[in-house]
Amino acid sequence: MSRNLSEMPTSDAVAQLNSVKYVDLREISEPNKRVFNSLRIVVEEAVVNEATAVVSDRPELAGLLAGAHPIESVDGCKTFQLSWKHYLAYLVTEELVGSNATNGYDDEVFTGNILRVYTKSHFLDHVMRDTGGHIQEILHYKIICLSHLIDVVSYYTPDVEVLASCEGFAKEGWLQ
Numbered sequence: 001m002s003r004n005l006s007e008m009p010t011s012d013a014v015a016q017l018n019s020v021k022y023v024d025l026r027e028i029s030e031p032n033k034r035v036f037n038s039l040r041i042v043v044e045e046a047v048v049n050e051a052t053a054v055v056s057d058r059p060e061l062a063g064l065l066a067g068a069h070p071i072e073s074v075d076g077c078k079t080f081q082l083s084w085k086h087y088l089a090y091l092v093t094e095e096l097v098g099s100n101a102t103n104g105y106d107d108e109v110f111t112g113n114i115l116r117v118y119t120k121s122h123f124l125d126h127v128m129r130d131t132g133g134h135i136q137e138i139l140h141y142k143i144i145c146l147s148h149l150i151d152v153v154s155y156y157t158p159d160v161e162v163l164a165s166c167e168g169f170a171k172e173g174w175l176q
Contacts, residue, residue: 009117009157016162017080018113022046022071025145026079028092039084039152042163043114043145045077071146079163082115084154088138089127091151098149115160116142123151 017023027042054068109120118124118140127138136155143150152158 009160011160013080013160013162014115016078017043017115017160020045020078020114023080023114023143023145024073025092025143025148025150028090028150035085037087039087039090039154041082041143041150041152042079043082043143044073044079046071046073046146047077049074081161081163082141082143082158083161084152084158085156087152087154088131088134089151089153091123093149093151095145095147095149110142114144116144118142124153127153 022045023043024046025041026044027040029040030038031040032038048069049072050069051074052070052072054065054070056062056065105122107120108118108122110116110118121140121142123142124138124140127140134155139154139157141152141154141158143152
């Protein structure tokens with residue numbers, strides 16, 4: 001079976017996800033233990049909250065933080081769920097040490113913004129080198145979050161849904 005691996009999954013939800021500027025990871029789980037290696041990732045849109053100033057009790061940071069605003073989820077932000085019915089591997093990396101540059105590495109090829117689809121990547125090379133017995137072509141997705149980079153390798157494209165706006169998450173302690 002031949003597929004065009006450079007194509008982004010198409011749906012209104014994917015378009016909405018790729019149109020936001022920032023997302024925060026809220027949940028990553030393997031929700032259905034009866035389905036071998038299913039994966040669910042929930043991310044929440046975040047925006048520069050102009051209504052709130054960043055403050056610190058450390059005087060040495062006062063000048064640096066002057067005029068700064070937090071990037072956080074506020075009322076009206078969207079929550080997205082990405083679900084894979086089966087994954088081969090996934091990796092969660094702290095975003096400061098991971099590969100997430102807009103232009104990436106010269107030897108990697110991807111499309112997308114927040115949700116990227118790679119046709120050539122270091123992670124894909126690693127998975128291909130360290131695994132075998134594949135039954136079809138492997139797809140590599142990366143979700144670019146504020147504090148995490150999530151790489152997922154699967155035979156399948158994810159189902160992407162807009163769950164709801166994020167009203168109430170801040171009150172429930174989701175924001176740190």
